[in-house]
Amino acid sequence: MSKIRVYELAKELEISSKKLITLLMEEFSVDVKNHMSVLEDEDVDLIKELLGTSEDGEKKNIVDEYEDELAEQVNNVAKKKKRKRDDEEEENISMGEGGSGVIEMGDTITVKELSEKLSKPVIDVIRTLMFTGVMAGVNQEIDFATVEKVCEKYECLLARKQEREKLDEVIEEEEEVVTENLKKRPPIITVMGHVDHGKTSLLDAIRKAKVTESEAGGITQHIGAYTVTLNGEKITFLDTPGHEAFTAMRARGAQITDIVILVVAADDGIMPQTKEAIDHCKAAKVPMIVAINKMDAAGANIDKVKQELTEFGLVSEDWGGDTLILPVSARTGENVESLLEMLLLTAEMQELVSDATRKAKGTVIESKLDKGRGAVASLLVQSGTLKVGDSILVGSTYGRIRAMFDDRGNKIEEAGPSVPVEVLGLSEVPVAGDRFNVVKDEKTARNLAETRKQKLKDASFQASTRVSLEDLYSQIKEGSVKELSVIVKADVQGSVQAITTSLEKLSTDDVKVRVIRGGVGAITETDITLATASNALVIGFNVRPDLNASVLAEKEHVDIKSYRIIYDAIEDVKSAMIGMLDPEYKEVINGKAEVRLVYKISNVGTIAGCYVIDGKILRNADCRIIRDGIVIVETKLASLKRFKDDVKEVAKGYECGLNVERFNDIKDGDIIESYSMEAIKRKEL
Structure with a gap:
């Protein structure tokens, strides 16, 4: 039989490592330091014989016989500092010979807490973070991916802590379906x-x-x-x-x-x-x-x-x-x-049947921000019965229903399955398409909503601030791609989503459209401030800017566009994108000159005596030297003269002297072609 560690044996015997360590030390006089200690073969055989299963298949109860005594001993030992550290490691499965355990954490952890879990000085952890490209203070929170890199440095494993109370279990907590309660629904x-x-x-x-x-x-x-x-x-x-x-x-x-x-x-x-x-x-x-x-x-x-x-x-x-x-x-x-x-x-x-006695759940059909009533959401109850006073969780939003109206605007007290209603009392405007669930109280709804919102915030923060080498390289490569930033405000959430999707579909290889903010309600100063910082266009759909926003927009020269028809907005943005595109260039041949005589002048270079055979030669224009129909070099004219005078151009039928940049091997009979690049405005993507 091969050697085995304490935690492995404890797992096999289905007892905790702590209890096994105490039994080994107190009852079997086996010297073990912690759950990583290696046991000898004869000790393992003895322990398995005493703590394993009996011949009739029933598990032996020796551990239970010592339950009270062991509990008292463990509590005494736990008071000591060393035993406390062992308690923290007892359920961790270590993979290294040095005794480094598994660090458990949630989505984030502070640098100080991480140093304590690693049993390393805070300054060492901060230094390690700096080497991974993260600047963080003692009390700053760092995410799971960052901690994983730190743990690699210290040769320990990282595990995500399991939430004691899963979100889905809370919001879906309801009684089992009772067949007698199932009734036909619309x-x-x-x-x-x-x-x-x-x-x-x-x-x-x-x-x-x-x-x-x-x-x-x-x-x-x-x-x-x-x-x-x-x-x-x-x-x-x-x-x-x-x-x-x-x-x-x-x-x-x-x-x-x-x-x-x-x-x-x-x-x-x-x-x-x-x-x-x-x-x-x-x-x-x-x-x-x-x-x-x-x-x-x-x-x-x-x-x-x-x-x-x-x-x-x-x-x-x-x-x-x-x-x-x-x-x-x-x-x-x-x-x-x-x-x-x-x-x-x-x-x-x-x-089609449903149980109207269960807690209500369904979908947000539409949502908007009403000046007098606040956040208003149109909900479709899909099961259960929604009542005035119920606490509901809607995506990352929560609230307690203060009032409820049917599709004709009549005030109602409850709504059963397949009934659309308009509700008041939500903390924020929810997103159209979000699921809603009735929970036991408003405190639970608020906590769950804050948890969801924090997760969204963390995801957004990581996406916008964390950069790997691969991301950095791709951003450098995308430096040639122009970006049109847009802020979308509309009267209802569904319109915001629709416009955002349509605009982002306009992105091409040349211009990328990015909606940096989408929201419900009037255009405010905050939107204009963001547009100023991001050099963005503000689009309003069935909404207008308030007075302060209009004044600030005029001061900061922020462009605000208001629309009532969605495809007008899309066409205008498409036109704006075309205006941002680099123009296409067309080569225009200005003229050609034939080299008749070549002069070598010290400190100047080669001067070509030419005769203009077509068009005109322009000073400082681009030119190419053609020999036997083959382009020898493309360069620029350095000088252009008629007799001793500098001139801007020489027309067909006249002689001139010229000098080209960075090329002196001009020969008789060469053709010098003068040309320019003309920008042509793009008319389509």
Whole structure:
């Protein structure tokens, strides 16, 4: 049998190293210093015989017999300084012969705490950090990656401390599903499709309310949620914008929905955003009903649309497929009732149920900052019941619900599964698409939110301040890449995300677009200050700068652009990017001169007597010397003379004398070609 260490034997015997050490010293008179001590073979055999398993397979209970006595002995020894250090190391698994254990830490640790864990002077740890490229004080926190490098220097291992209470366990803590409590819930329907194919108009026909007229440009700019009642049964609708900038918002809608209505214009057919909507539906694995809208239009062709749908695997039932395709008209109301009946039938087949007695959880549909009411969030309850007074955790935001309103603005006290509500009482504006959970109290929500926020802050800090050699090299290489910094402010969070995504997609090899800040609310002095420091452009979407921001922007010459239509903003930024691009250069031949005679002048060099045979020769212009059709050298004209006078140019048919820079081997018959590079402004990326 090979030699074994104390901690290895303790693990095998399923007891703590501390108890085993005490037993070895007190009961077996085996001299061991700590859990890293090596035991002899005969000692191991004896201990295993006494502390192992009996012949009948039951574990021997000798350790328990000495439990009280051992506890008292360990407590006495723990008072001593040396034993205290051993206590800290007892559960660490060392990998080195020198006794260096495993250092445990969370996401960050102070330099002082690290020195104590390493049992090294603080000054030594700071010196080691300096050698790794990190300047840190005694009380400064350093991250896991930095500590890992320090531990490598001291030949010890590093382990991340496991959180005693996992975040997910806290927020998902709820009672088990009780079958008796499962009740039928309303289906959540998402309306998707290309811009201007009639999604919102179709919803208008369903819920008898006008939304399109209030939207800039007739385009839905935000996600809305509405509840309608048909034959005593409720249906919740999500209206996702159709413009390509809101791809992320459409994806979010597909992920939280039960059924998708794909709207396709009968006179337009499948368009780019229609394809994206189909992809989102397939990725989310949700049933899809195709509504071919605008059947009253002059160019309506239902068969053409059905044919195009087959290319994406959507085959109509009357063509032998399994996709429900229904011709409708939002303007005349044709087949709208049939569409709703199809929705209820599809929902019935899915057997949508939920337990309304559980703690509520769901998704943020939209969020905004209201001047009078503060942070306002539109939530879709997906399970459980949300009540006024509940404490909720929403991403890195928390709060206690002070008031709750339904989709018609009526104040309500609670909302069950599949019900969209607008809530007040959050500490900050949450991010659209974030999950929300009800927790036991506001203190828990605040602590969890702060933990999440700190993690995001640490990640952002590390990403912006920590540089490795590889990163440094890549940044040097990217020195030729120009960067357009943008600050985006909008009226709702969904618009911020959509604009940010669209702008960053404009990045090319020549110009990189970087949104350095995106937020909800008016443009403030803080935004202008950041724009000044970063040389950034400020874009406002459905928001305006306040008075102080306007004054500061004028003083600092910060450019503020306000928009109501998203693609106007994208086009303007694209134009700004084109203006930043290095211009393309076109070579323009000014003229050619033939060398007729060469003079050698001391202290001057070679002077070529030339005759201009084409165009004109310009002084200080670029030139190339051509011999037998081959370019010998490219250089610049150093001087140009007519007789004894310096001249700026010599035209065709005249003689001149010239001297070129850094080249004296000019010969009779050489052609000197004068040229210049003309900048051409780029008109496209």
